[in-house]
Amino acid sequence: MVHTIDTIRDLVRQQQGSRIFYRAANGRRKKEERTGVIKEIYPSLFTVYIESQKSTVSFSYADVLTREVDVQIESTGESLL
Template sequence: MARSLEYIRELVKQHRGSRVSYRSMNGRRKVEEREGVITEVYPSLFTLYVESQRSTVSFSYTDVLTKEVILELLPGHERLA
């Protein structure tokens, strides 16, 4: 199935409250890998609570579509994007 923004938005919405690991590409050779919980789902973005940082980060669905952010569900490691 082709990935679209609507498809990604629905997947994230279905897994609200789930624990995920994410890998975020932050510019040249900077990769951030952390675990968090999907807390909120909005029309243009979603938020994760990162326990290790005690903070919230947000990503757009476009980040997932373009693979700037890669999400994996824990513990089954089912890839969302």
């Protein structure tokens, strides 16, 4: 399947409210791994609430498309892409 920004947006929208695990590049040789809940969906980004830190992070759909962020659905263990 060919992924575009629109298809990724639709996939994220379907998972709104779901618990996810994400791994994101955070600079040189640093990875951030957290569990959170997809909260808000916007035209160019989505937000994830991190319960352990009581904070919110945002990612663009382009981050997911270019695999700067790897998103996995916690209940199924499968990757968003």
